Amino acid sequence: MAEGTKNIKSLIGYVFIGILAASTIIPILGILLLITVKGIGRVDFMFLFETSTSMETGGIFAPIFGTIILTMVTMLIAVPIGILSAIYMSEYARKGRLFHFIEMTIINLAGVPSVVYGLFGLGIFVLLLNIGVSILAGALTMGVLILPLIITVSYQALRTVPDSLREASLALGATRLQTVFRVILPASTPGILTGIILATARVAGETAPVLFTAAAYYLPSLPSTVYDKTMLLSYHLYAISTQVTGVSEEQKYGVTFVLIFLVLGLNGLAIFIRSKISKKLGALN
Amino acid sequence: MSNNIKLSTENLDLYYGQTHALKNIGLEIPEKKITAFIGPSGCGKSSLMRCFNRMNDLIDGVRIEGKVLLNASEDIYDKKHDVTSLRRRVGMVFQKPNPFPKSIFDNVAYGIRVAGEKDKSKIESIVESSLKRVGLWNEVHERLNKSAMQLSGGQAQRLCIARSIATEPDVILMDEPTSALDPIATQLVEELTFELKDRYTVVIVTHNMQQAARISDFTSFFYLGELIETNPTKKLFTNPDSELTEKYITGRFG
Numbered sequence: 078m079a080e081g082t083k084n085i086k087s088l089i090g091y092v093f094i095g096i097l098a099a100s101t102i103i104p105i106l107g108i109l110l111l112i113t114v115k116g117i118g119r120v121d122f123m124f125l126f127e128t129s130t131s132m133e134t135g136g137i138f139a140p141i142f143g144t145i146i147l148t149m150v151t152m153l154i155a156v157p158i159g160i161l162s163a164i165y166m167s168e169y170a171r172k173g174r175l176f177h178f179i180e181m182t183i184i185n186l187a188g189v190p191s192v193v194y195g196l197f198g199l200g201i202f203v204l205l206l207n208i209g210v211s212i213l214a215g216a217l218t219m220g221v222l223i224l225p226l227i228i229t230v231s232y233q234a235l236r237t238v239p240d241s242l243r244e245a246s247l248a249l250g251a252t253r254l255q256t257v258f259r260v261i262l263p264a265s266t267p268g269i270l271t272g273i274i275l276a277t278a279r280v281a282g283e284t285a286p287v288l289f290t291a292a293a294y295y296l297p298s299l300p301s302t303v304y305d306k307t308m309l310l311s312y313h314l315y316a317i318s319t320q321v322t323g324v325s326e327e328q329k330y331g332v333t334f335v336l337i338f339l340v341l342g343l344n345g346l347a348i349f350i351r352s353k354i355s356k357k358l359g360a361l362n
Numbered sequence: 363m364s365n366n367i368k369l370s371t372e373n374l375d376l377y378y379g380q381t382h383a384l385k386n387i388g389l390e391i392p393e394k395k396i397t398a399f400i401g402p403s404g405c406g407k408s409s410l411m412r413c414f415n416r417m418n419d420l421i422d423g424v425r426i427e428g429k430v431l432l433n434a435s436e437d438i439y440d441k442k443h444d445v446t447s448l449r450r451r452v453g454m455v456f457q458k459p460n461p462f463p464k465s466i467f468d469n470v471a472y473g474i475r476v477a478g479e480k481d482k483s484k485i486e487s488i489v490e491s492s493l494k495r496v497g498l499w500n501e502v503h504e505r506l507n508k509s510a511m512q513l514s515g516g517q518a519q520r521l522c523i524a525r526s527i528a529t530e531p532d533v534i535l536m537d538e539p540t541s542a543l544d545p546i547a548t549q550l551v552e553e554l555t556f557e558l559k560d561r562y563t564v565v566i567v568t569h570n571m572q573q574a575a576r577i578s579d580f581t582s583f584f585y586l587g588e589l590i591e592t593n594p595t596k597k598l599f600t601n602p603d604s605e606l607t608e609k610y611i612t613g614r615f616g
Contacts, residue, residue: 171422239460241456241458241460242460242462242463243420244417244420244454244456244460245456245460245461245462245522245525246462246472246476247417247420247449248415248417248449248453248454248456248526249449249450249453249472249473249476249525249526249529250446250447250448250449250450250473250476250477250529251446251472251473251476252446252476255476259472259475259476260462260464263463263464264462264463
């Protein structure tokens with residue numbers, strides 16, 4: 078009898094946990110399914126690779142191109158700064174008051190709403206530094222937005238490298254710098270890549286920070302330098318959903334489909350690279 | 363003693379913050395012999411060993427007074443002394459095998475590469491001779507490009523020894539090198555250590571008194587940060603000068 082109730086209790090427990098677990102997966106799958114079903118019909122070669130002559134119906138190469146370029150420029154700016162900051166904090170900084178102050182600042186920065194970054198970018202990069210509304214200004218703004226993320230994740234990745242490896246390297250006559258670049262960075266590459274993946278996805282999807290700093294509502298041609306404005310997928314989606322009348326539902330879902338699978342594709346690629354690297358190095362411990 | 367003195371300390375004191383961890387240590391370590399450091403945990407034997415390649419520099423709040431001399435004349439704590447070249451000449455093997463997450467080849471080549479060696483054939487021949495000297499060549503020569511993380515504990519520890527002798531050091535410091543190994547791997551490492559003294563001066567910290575008795579020529583006994591006694595191993599284990607040593611080696615404390 079007692080055994081029976083125990084079994085029923087644990088069964089109920091399992092079902093409950095299962096439902097909760099499923100409840101996190103179902104919405105994601107639901108969203109992806111809905112977008113795919115409604116949008117995939119619109120996606121063809123012309124849709125992806127034609128620069129549009131019309132907001133309502135045309136191909137979306139311009140915003141796709143803009144998003145990719147903006148993401149790349151952002152990463153070129155933010156990744157080196159982020160990783161070097163993380164290296165400083167992990168390998169060089171003494172864990173004193175200054176260190177904790179920097180740490181607190183980074184954590185707090187990560188919680189600032191993205192529209193605030195947009196206004197910051199407008200004030201500093203666009204107006205004060207007089208870069209103008211451009212890919213560069215947008216990338217700098219996005220860079221500031223994702224720096225806390227890259228630093229935090231990279232820092233944690235660097236800390237997972239056991240001190241025994243630092244000691245081994247130094248004991249062989251390596252300098253601190255050699256130790257960082259030959260042992261610690263390679264060993265923490267998978268973790269750091271995770272941070273970059275997350276940041277990439279964030280940059281490709283964010284709208285608010287580029288609203289005032291980089292995004293163009295409509296452009297007849299592709300940007301030719303980083304000082305040009307650009308169309309962006311996220312902002313384009315926002316524009317055709319709220320600003321332009323007479324856009325077909327399929328067009329909107331088509332754009333959404335491309336945006337979401339661009340982000341997922343980037344993630345997938347980075348996860349692939351990461352697993353390749355960790356296989357080659359051999360897992361730590 | 364008729365031997366040349368490779369390493370020596372004079373009035374060496376070491377503090378971790380307020381803790382006085384080594385007290386007025388005066389010690390001489392003869393060349394091409396194995397010197398064992400024994401004593402209960404926390405007695406300072408590892409701290410002293412880490413003075414010889416200045417690994418204590420890495421710890422915040424360490425203060426060192428007195429002298430550590432290499433070849434009787436080089437003061438290794440002199441401000442002008444180059445720490446990286448010191449560490450190439452005074453190699454270290456750690457308690458837990460710590461191969462880099464790199465290939466076996468790259469592990470052994472690490473020390474000479476960071477020293478600036480670029481000649482491929484020279485690196486290859488040093489890697490080969492180092493692996494041969496630790497008896498690992500036959501086991502791994504077909505998979506030099508595979509990750510060193512796949513090696514067993516004993517193999518990994520011998521790899522670490524190969525890695526440290528690849529830079530042609532004069533001295534090899536071993537910090538309880540077999541405490542994480544099984545008995546068979548331990549025996550292999552002990553035999554290897556015994557062979558190493560033909561070319562190198564070996565200092566070994568060990569918790570295992572049988573090990574000290576088996577492989578070392580000289581033994582130093584430490585207690586509470588003080589050097590109690592240094593003697594030829596046979597004498598220390600059969601007829602120690604100090605009553606404290608005798609109590610320790612007969613297992614009455616520690």
